[in-house]
Amino acid sequence: MMAPSRSVRQAGARCWSWVLVGVAALGLAACGDQKASSAARAAPPVGFLTVVLQAQGLHTELAGRTRASQSAEVRPQVSGILQKRLFTEGATVKAGQSLYQIDARTLEAAVKSAEAARARALASAQIARTNAERNAEMVKIDAISRQVFDESQAQVVQSAADVAVAQAALDNAQINLHYSRIVAPIGGQIDLSVVLPGSLVIANQAQALTTISQLDPIYVDITQSSSELLELRRQWQAGTFGRVDASGAPVRLALEDGSAYPHAGKLRFTGATVGQNTGAITLRAVFPNPERLLMPGMYVRARLATGESGEAIVLPQQALQRDPAGNPSVQLINADNKIEKHPVRLGQALGAQWLVLEGLKAGDRVMVDGFQKARVGQAVTPVAMRLDGSRVVEAQPSAPAGQAP
Secondary structure, X not given: OOOOOHHHHHHHHHHHHHHHHHHHHHHHHHHHXXXXXXXXXXXXXXXXXXXXXXXXXXXXXXXXXXXXXXXXXXXXXXXXXXXEEOOOOOOEXXXXXXXXXXXXXXXXXXXXXXXHHHHHHHHHHHHHHHHHHHHHHHHHOOOOOHHHHHHHHHHHHHHHHHHHHHHHHHHHHHHHHHHOEEEOOOOEEEOOOOOOOOOEEOOOOOOOOEEEEEEEEEEEEEEEEHHHHHHHHHHHHHOOOEEOOOOOOEEEEEOOOOOEOOOOEEEEEEOOOOOOOOOEEEEEEEEOOXXXXXXXXXXXXXXXXXXXXXXXXXXXXXXXXXXXXXXXXXEEEOOOOEEEEEEOEEEEEEOOEEEEEEOOOOOOEXXXXXXXXXXXXXXXXXXXXXXXXXXXXXXXXXXXXXXXX
C-alpha cells in the first residue's frame, strides 16, 4: 500500500481543526445558556404594589338584635267573660281599633245604679238648699234658733258633697263600661290571641291577651365593647382618624342568612353606661321596614361608620405575613431590587384588605406575589401589579394613542 501524499495529509488536518472549532463553539454556547439560566434563577420575578395614600372610610361590624320601635301588651282593665275577638291575628291594626268585647251586662247595671244614686243625691241636695233658704229668712225674725240655721247651712254643704260622690261613682261605672270594649293602644302588627271567646279575664291580669308591635320603623340595638370604644376615641384624639358625627351616621345590616338588608338606617343614640355583666355599650339604630323583613328578636350584623382618614394605607391580605407569635410584617423591594422584611402595625380589616397604621410610607414597593420564589435579602426582578377589586393582577401597560391595549 502506498502512503498518503502530503496534500492529502494537510487537508485532513484542516478538517479536524474545523471540527474542534465547532465543538468549542457549542461548548461556549452551552456555557452561556447556563449562565443566563443561573442569572434568571438568581433574580426571580416577583409582583409588587406601590404604596399610595388614599381617602378611606372606616367601619366596624357589630352584633345586634332587632326590637320593635313601639310595643304594647294588651290586657283587660275590667273583669268579665270574653264574648268576641274583633281582629284578625297577624293583621295590622290602628290605634283605637276594637280588639275584644267583654260581657257588659253587669257593667251596664252598675252604671244605672250609679245614675240612680246620683239622682237621689241631687234630690237631697235640693231639699237641703230649700230648707237653708227658708231658715235664713226665719232666723232674721228670731223664729228659729241660730243653731237650727247653722245646721241647715251645713246640710247644704254635705248634700253637695254627696252629689259629688255620686257623680264620681257614675263616672267610674261609665269608665268600666267603656273598658268592656278593649281597643288597640297603638297602631302596628298584632300578634296571636292567647284567649278564646268564653274565657274569664281578670282586670290587670299578668298574662297579656295579645301584643301589638310597630315594625316600621324598627330599632336595632347594637352592642360594642367598651375597649373598642376607648381605642377608637384615642385614635380620634391622636388625629389618626377623623371623627364621624354619631348623630345620623349611616348603618348597614347583614341578615341571619348572610344577605344584605336593602335599606340603610341611622344611628339614633349611644348608651351612656357599660353593662356590668357584658362590658359592652348599647347603640341604637333605626331602620325603615316597609317590607316587614325585619321582625323583633332577629340577630343581625350591623356595619357602621366609625371614622375617616384622608391619608390611609390599605394592603391586600396576601401582602401580609405573620411570625409564630402572630406579629404582622411585609416584604419590601428596596432600590437595589432586594427583598427586605418590615414589621407593620395593622388597624381593622376592610373586607379582603387591611388598614396599615404604622410601618409603611407612600412609594414603598410591597411584595404581593412570588413568595415561594425569593427570600429576604435576595435580588429579584420586580413586576408591577395592581388591585382589581379585591384581587391582585399584573398591571397592564398603557397602549399608544390610537391603539387598543
